[in-house]
Amino acid sequence: MEELRPHPANSSPLTPLGFLERAAYAYGNCPSIVYNTTIHTWSDTHRRCLQLASTLSSIGIKRGHVVSVLAPNIPAMYELHFAVPMSGSILNTLNTRLDARTISILLQHGQSKLVFVDHQSTSLVLEALSLFPPNTKLPILILIADDEDSTPTLSPPSFDFMDTYESMVEKGDPNFEWVRPESEWDPMVLNYTSGTTSSPKGVVHCHRGLYIVTLSSLIDWGIPNRPVFLWTLPMFHANGWSFTWGMAAVGGTNVCLRKIDVSTIYALIKQHTVTHMCGAPVVLNMLSNSLNSETLNKPVKILTSGAPPPAPVLLRTESLGFVVSHSYGLTEAAGFVVSCAWKPEWDMLPATERAKLKARQGVRTVGLAEMDVVDSESGVTVKHDGSSRGEIVFRGGSIMLGYLKDPVGTSKCMRENGWFYTGDIGVIHPDGYVEIKDRSKDVIISGGENVSSAEVESVLYLNTAVNEVAVVARPDKFWGETPCAFVSLKNDLTQRPTEKEIIEFARARLPHYMSPKSVIFRDELPKTSTGKIQKFLLREIANAMD
Template identity: 75%
Template sequence: MEELKPKPANSSPLTPIGFLERAAAVYGDCPSVVYNDTAYTWSQTHRRCLQLASSLSSLGIKSGHVVSVLAPNLPAMYELHFAVPMAGAILNTINTRLDARMVSIILRHCESKLVFVDHLCRNLAVEALSLFPPHIRTPVLILITDDEVSLTVPSSSSADHFLATYEGVVEKGDPEFKWVRPKSEWDPMVLNYISGTTSSPKGVVHCHRGLFIVALDALIDWSVPKQPVYLWSLPMFHANGWSFPWGMAAVGGTNVCLRKFDGHTIYRLIERHGVTHMCGAPVVLNMLSNSSNYNKRSLRKPVHILTAGAPPPASVLLKTESVGFAVSHGYGLTETGGIVVSCAWKPQWNSFPASERARLKARQGVRTVGMTEVDVVDAESGESVKRDGLTPGEVVLRGGCVMLGYLKDPEGTSKCMRDNGWFYTGDVGVMYPDGYLEIKDRSKDVIISGGENLSSVEVESVLYSHPAVNEAAVVGRPDEFWGETPCAFVSLKDDARMATEIEIIEFCRAKLPHYMVPKTVVFRDDLPKTSTGKIQKFALREVAKSMGSSRANRM
């Protein structure tokens, strides 16, 4: 056997870009992308991506260059997930909710050569470029127009910054362009930034191989059939939409794009297009189950929804499934490119009461088939914690879709990707006897009160079970005696009666150990969120800090 070695015939670099070629061959006349009155087939999407890649090359974009995008879920955003790497370049999608300062920092950090900018983000982009130091060359801007908004001509202050329009760039390209295949499957393909709160954002770099693995892995784990109708409720700029831009091409799905969404918009598009699949953070589930127009009746057909991004309260899962959504729950990070742990459902659980099924589904679960290993380890010894569902530790991962590392940050890379072969996530979790993982908190979100570590997620789960609570987040508030105590930020349902701080505290006291009960409850109409619906706890921690020491019961 020793003479049998890898050969060119079996060593072609893995890349998800090839999914598009196959989609054009197999599903050529089937719908690929739908947005308002715009619709393309897979043949058309393939052609447009080749043209766009050709134009990028004509503009001087070469292998290894970074091309950025500042746009919501539009057809252009979908096409750029293929066209940019087809030109040999690295795709960098930027959160549209960032301020100009942070956008400017990102563009400078990654040395972006060109930025595609949505019509409504043009002032943000121009302001970001104005913050560049005089000696640093600014990237070229391409304007993405949109039939949904007023197509006004850019103001004189910003018009000079735009080289062309997106459609103009597409039209000039060669549809016979021979796209640039990676020389190595380890070549970088995408760059995603995970920090929008500091001056030193972390740029996560993924290669063709890793994205190929996670894209197919996600389809298998979620049991996605051929030609699904996928609603883009998850921003594509967030970890590349958990790899589903490429995954939908692999199965010939229909991508229903939308600029922004609320409960009514999602339900309307589900009915109009016959949506079968969608993704979203738990806050999206909460929004759907509380939508005043639809929470009294069920969907005509079940819609599969994959949730991740934050531990979902069991009560929210229960309400969402009662409306007609078939919820799957998973766990992943920007550093893994998508979902790598999922709550794989066991047939015997179907006979359990709904509340027990929801409790089980709230766990993150077991590794997907594409991951090698998942574990929870003690922070000091590095050994696996007891599988008792109680002993906390740090979640660690290893597998083919873990990132290459952080751009220009070898220290940060080595800190989380250690020589022992594990990627350290920074998430706190427990492992159950059946091998299922449950995330308890981010390490930075654990509240230490009187020497006791308490999970903000567990407190939030109880708060969500209160009939008047719409959303909840718990952070630590400084306390002279205890160090810090739980502080709950709560928004109430529109049609709910007014709840009081004392009532919320007593409700929690009946369900939690005394030290875990919030000592302060702050009512707010709207909690600060990221673009993907995660509540921004760092912002709430600052609010709690500004409130000063809590006057907690010293007993």
């Protein structure tokens, strides 16, 4: 068989963009996008993306150029996930909650040629461009004027905006031959990790990696053809965990949602018979802990990731009819690559035990080649005992090409031994399931003992008065560090617990060295746009405390 070699017939570059073309044939008259009163079919979406890609090419956007977008989960945001790379350029989705200074830094770092801007973010982007160095060539601005929103908008073309989104779609050629990748290793997206300013971490993914993670995610979650997917997960966050392209692969209906609101979410679930949705644990907490929470008429599958979800939150969410799956991933892996694959025998366990099992991260998805938990220095695998800690490492096709313009940062996590080092601390249970114990920076070392902030948080969530909690290290002259809990309480309490009562609650359930030594009550905990609690801000507060 030695004479058999790769041939053009079997070596076409893998890319998730082809899913859209297939959807137009297989699901042409089926709904692709629903947003308020707007409904598109897959034939519509395919045509509109080709037309937009055509217009981008006609104004000089070429292979390798970066095109940015600052928009919430509206139809244009979805279409741009196909149209931009179909022009040969690289898609860069920006976090809508960033400030002007950070957006300016990221646009300059990525050297964006063009920026699509939602009408509610125009002043933000214009301020960001004003911070560019003098005599710098600014990117072209295209306004996304949302006809479905009642908020007043600009009326471009204007001095600052070259054109509108819909105008660019209308001008394009529906028969445009989209620019296929020359190699499946060609860059397709540029995603910035959260919290990057002075040293931006621009994660670059190729067509091949996104193809692999998209199909892997569909298989792992068991998504059937023609699901109804509610976009509660920001599309700018790791491209919606690659379900942007995944919904085209299975002909799903994308129910778009501009803003997260509990009552609106429940209304859309009923109106469109939603079958699937995603969100960080904070979304689960909102859905299950709100005055507007409802018991569902039909089960809705919800995938959560971003932080270890507390077992009490999982239990409350599932009691309403949501079927929760827990996954783990990161921007550098293009989405989720580990999931809590459910075993039938676990269905016989009490609800509290099922919730604890589901809070674990689990096993690698089919698209990831290998996963391990190792000693960060020696690289030796830790014992499969559920208590020996190490750093979680991956290898597989969906791992990033690297950080843009940062070879040192790339080499630190993508090491010569062939592993990608996540920086997350975990254990391996005897059954082979991995569980995150902490982000490496969130481990609290108190008197020489490692304290898992995630474990302490999970216990505090058992307190029925607690709405949200985050535990960080507070400097201590004797112990070095002690756990400090930031707590927001539920709004409908008749009696609010004291700091002493919260500490005593924890001590009754944890070793004393793990229990919080201080509790800070806040109306709301600071969060990123993807729902992650901003622990770095809380650490700054704790560090400044006497």
